[in-house]
Amino acid sequence: MIKHLRSAADLDAATATLILDTAAEMAALSGREVKKLPALRGRTVVNLFYEDSTRTRISFEAAAKRLSADVINFSAKGSSVSKGESLKDTALTLQAMGADAVVIRHPASGAPHRLANWVEGSVVNAGDGTHEHPTQALLDAYTMRSRLGRLDGLRVAIVGDVLHSRVARSNVLLLTTLGAQVTVVGPPTLIPLNVAAALSASTKVSYDLDSVIPDSDVVMMLRVQTERMQDSYFPSSREYSRRYGLDLRRMKQMQEHAIVMHPGPMNRGMEIAPEVADSPRSTIVEQVANGVSVRMAVLYLLLGGK
Amino acid sequence: MAYLLKGVSILGAAPVDLYIEKGVISGKPVDGATVVDATGLIALPGLVDVHTHLREPGREDAETVETGSRAAALGGYTAVCAMANTSPVADTAGVVEQVWRLGREAGLVDVQPIGAVTVGLAGKQMAELGAMATSAANVRIFSDDGFCVADPKLMRRALEYVKAFDGVIAQHAEEPRLTEGAQMHEGEVSTRLGLTGWPAVAEEAIIARDVLLAEHVGSRLHVCHVSTAGSVEVLRQAKARGVRVTAEVTPHHLLLTDELAAGYDPVFKVNPPLRTASDVAALRQAVLDGVIDVVATDHAPHAVQDKECEWSYARPGMLGLETALPIVLSVFGPQWDLIADRMSIAPARIAGLDGHGGDLTQAGTPANLTLVDPAASWVVDPAGLASRSRNTPYAGMTLPGRIVATFLRGEATVLDGKVAK
Numbered sequence: 001m002i003k004h005l006r007s008a009a010d011l012d013a014a015t016a017t018l019i020l021d022t023a024a025e026m027a028a029l030s031g032r033e034v035k036k037l038p039a040l041r042g043r044t045v046v047n048l049f050y051e052d053s054t055r056t057r058i059s060f061e062a063a064a065k066r067l068s069a070d071v072i073n074f075s076a077k078g079s080s081v082s083k084g085e086s087l088k089d090t091a092l093t094l095q096a097m098g099a100d101a102v103v104i105r106h107p108a109s110g111a112p113h114r115l116a117n118w119v120e121g122s123v124v125n126a127g128d129g130t131h132e133h134p135t136q137a138l139l140d141a142y143t144m145r146s147r148l149g150r151l152d153g154l155r156v157a158i159v160g161d162v163l164h165s166r167v168a169r170s171n172v173l174l175l176t177t178l179g180a181q182v183t184v185v186g187p188p189t190l191i192p193l194n195v196a197a198a199l200s201a202s203t204k205v206s207y208d209l210d211s212v213i214p215d216s217d218v219v220m221m222l223r224v225q226t227e228r229m230q231d232s233y234f235p236s237s238r239e240y241s242r243r244y245g246l247d248l249r250r251m252k253q254m255q256e257h258a259i260v261m262h263p264g265p266m267n268r269g270m271e272i273a274p275e276v277a278d279s280p281r282s283t284i285v286e287q288v289a290n291g292v293s294v295r296m297a298v299l300y301l302l303l304g305g306k
Numbered sequence: 307m308a309y310l311l312k313g314v315s316i317l318g319a320a321p322v323d324l325y326i327e328k329g330v331i332s333g334k335p336v337d338g339a340t341v342v343d344a345t346g347l348i349a350l351p352g353l354v355d356v357h358t359h360l361r362e363p364g365r366e367d368a369e370t371v372e373t374g375s376r377a378a379a380l381g382g383y384t385a386v387c388a389m390a391n392t393s394p395v396a397d398t399a400g401v402v403e404q405v406w407r408l409g410r411e412a413g414l415v416d417v418q419p420i421g422a423v424t425v426g427l428a429g430k431q432m433a434e435l436g437a438m439a440t441s442a443a444n445v446r447i448f449s450d451d452g453f454c455v456a457d458p459k460l461m462r463r464a465l466e467y468v469k470a471f472d473g474v475i476a477q478h479a480e481e482p483r484l485t486e487g488a489q490m491h492e493g494e495v496s497t498r499l500g501l502t503g504w505p506a507v508a509e510e511a512i513i514a515r516d517v518l519l520a521e522h523v524g525s526r527l528h529v530c531h532v533s534t535a536g537s538v539e540v541l542r543q544a545k546a547r548g549v550r551v552t553a554e555v556t557p558h559h560l561l562l563t564d565e566l567a568a569g570y571d572p573v574f575k576v577n578p579p580l581r582t583a584s585d586v587a588a589l590r591q592a593v594l595d596g597v598i599d600v601v602a603t604d605h606a607p608h609a610v611q612d613k614e615c616e617w618s619y620a621r622p623g624m625l626g627l628e629t630a631l632p633i634v635l636s637v638f639g640p641q642w643d644l645i646a647d648r649m650s651i652a653p654a655r656i657a658g659l660d661g662h663g664g665d666l667t668q669a670g671t672p673a674n675l676t677l678v679d680p681a682a683s684w685v686v687d688p689a690g691l692a693s694r695s696r697n698t699p700y701a702g703m704t705l706p707g708r709i710v711a712t713f714l715r716g717e718a719t720v721l722d723g724k725v726a727k
Contacts, residue, residue: 086615108616109489109500110570129618133501169500198497 010172022297040069063295091118137170152179158223176200314344329716333669352384352674357602364393369607371408382676397422399441406443408608449476465525484508517544535588557633572620607695682708
């Protein structure tokens, strides 16, 4: 097993599949009356969050607790970080406390890579800047597999601000590793240069959502921050929504079995219409539930739980 | 003190006995000269760096004029041009004279201050360039390095204004609107790493504009740290048209690529950023062709805490003085005439430093020179560097060429690879 999960590129197909299979076992547990496993009893998991994040932090916390680990939540607000402590000094402090795993959310791309140099325990990337969010990709893959029964050969459209999206990077890497065919869709200003060469050779690029939708098994919508229009990535939220938003009309072009995903938090009415978000095709609530199982699997496997 | 450099090879020529006396190359033997066994050593005119950050005043925790001078002497330099982005900024006669005086007190290399083009490097109002030119520091190069003089009107005026005292504007070519938040070269690697890209066009667009401005007003322009193949083409065309433009490249842009960012270690963060292998190849060819006139270090010391952090929070810059000649030697091999021109003669000419970059075969040439052992190799150990900072990207690398001795106006600043005073 790998020691750290810093990038979805850390995972080969066998390891990723093992995580998804383990997550399925963990999910079976959540149906039981007692949801706890003793696997990580006596181990310490630190949630080191430099950015506000409700769902990811709670998801990791629930995952660690269900495995009986001791959980320490360390948020940038109200800690010595707000007094200007460096990441390295924080890392040395966590090391001294005997953290077996550090789950880090950070606004700077690559912060988990830096942290891994300074702590002995495992580092799990819970979202770093505009780089990656590998457990989100794992839970998305898990959700697709649960709904559609497979990943190999699946056609997945990832739509929106791919340039700034850590969810998109991790999904492109993981899904192509698992045999899916990914197309990234968005205005050219929000699609990174050389995306196929940089991430995965089979990745396709489209600027036309309408032509991609009928061929897709999965349409994954990304959150688009309205600040982007101040920076001339697109002229207005109205135009963005018209060209790249998933509304009812577009949803009707989808195949019968196809699903709609969103990593949250959503801008309803911007990239996704409320009727679409709440439709039976939508997996948005399932994604959240699956997040706990997948993160349990990741912590269990990284920490060599028995 | 008089020296005899016994059996020295001047720029790779047949060994000779070279006498130094009263600060100059002596045409005849000198009695009682201290003998330096120079068997197998190459004599080069003392190296001249047109782009050094010495950090004093303001960041003496990263480097001082004294520690930077030691690093320079050990690297074979006899003159360095100190960039203006200190705190306070070197934008007045007072600050440039302070830096000049600190250099004289250290006495290891000639420290020639560069003056800021604009007040506080803010790009708004021209600094008192004339006052700096006529100060004791005798400033001839002006640069806002670290920032681009982005305003085209201000750049035009600065280019024109310095003609009155044969000055030159050294431009840090970076269109600021195209590099907001930029962290590394924009390309495949930046996409993979999720770091905001610094596109090549942001450099090339400014160089293209500036060569046209320099041509229009008939002024001299110097381009700092050229980093892209496209910039080389712009410069090639401008020089072919007769524009008075010179350009420099750093050793790191001749050797390292953006792939090194993959581990997010900010020791590889620099501005302009490391580019691709094809840019490196084009820059090397440009040095060979003379499209790029100068190899300059952009020696940029940084305190540990400014590098031992997240990539995006780290300051850009790398140490360069003690590794420049070995890197150039490893890239181009023992092409001593080329190395002497690009690292001593041309930079001395651009900076107007008379007495540096002279002909060592001529009696009476000021004895500014360095002795290199091309057969020796060494492993770069950050802790072993004379600079106060440790941010070398070459840690652990084995480099060819050891600097054995350096002489400044006939006095040894380095002997046996150690600072002589």
